[in-house]
């Protein structure tokens with residue numbers, strides 16, 4: 637049985653067919669720049685809606701206190717992070733058990749402690765290079781979300797004690813942002829496959845600046861920022877059956893939208909796009925591992 641395949645292999649190799657196949661056919665066809673950009677465009681909807689949801693609630697500061705007056709005490713009587721941290725950690729555990737992180741598109745903020753047992757296994761596609769697949773910037777996303785974005789997002793109402801609902805909204809925002817930003821791994825994979833020679837040279841010389849320059853498209857970034865600002869205007873209107881929508885034409889003030897479109901623009905400008913590009917560079921640096 638083995639002999640014919642060995643002969644065939646030797647014959648194909650001698651014709652350089654295998655080498656040709658390996659070079660011309662990428663290991664996972666079907667992933668292209670249009671496809672990955674289409675994914676990012678759809679993710680914008682999820683990000684904007686999650687921000688609109690969180691903006692319904694007041695800040696609810698006690699939920700973010702590292703020494704909360706509620707929640708289980710940790711070992712030696714020490715508190716185990718804030719209520720929100722606990723909420724995210726435990727929610728991720730059940731989602732890990734249900735298989736969420738079997739997909740490479742999903743990256744948890746905390747290491748899952750439990751095996752995936754709740755659902756039948758699914759054969760997720762593995763488009764990423766194994767040596768680079770674990771690259772992510774979830775720590776930076778966590779800090780940015782709580783320190784920079786949330787204070788601009790939450791409404792000005794007083795504490796309503798509804799911490800579980802507030803934390804669930806935070807989790808939705810964090811997961812949407814994480815999926816969007818860490819999807820930079822897929823974008824980088826596509827760009828690498830599209831220009832292997834140039835990327836390989838820069839990866840070998842570990843030239844981060846040149847990699848950043850090569851993967852950047854300023855025109856695309858401008859489109860993305862203007863589009864998310866517009867989505868915040870369109871999705872953030874009050875819809876009524878009588879006459880035109882009550883708010884939301886381009887001349888309305890920022891405060892008449894559920895989330896200020898300028899906050900969404902700035903979020904993408906200062907954080908989402910730069911962090912996505914950071915993921916792309918980090919991924920590429922491990923692309924030949």
Ligand SMILES: C=C(O[C@@H]1C=C(C(=O)O)C=C[C@H]1O)C(=O)O
Nearest residue numbers: 823851852853856857860909912
């Ligand atoms: C994601 C891409 O790579 C970079 C990052 C972008 C983004 O985060 O939206 C947009 C353009 C590029 O500078 C891309 O080319 O689409």
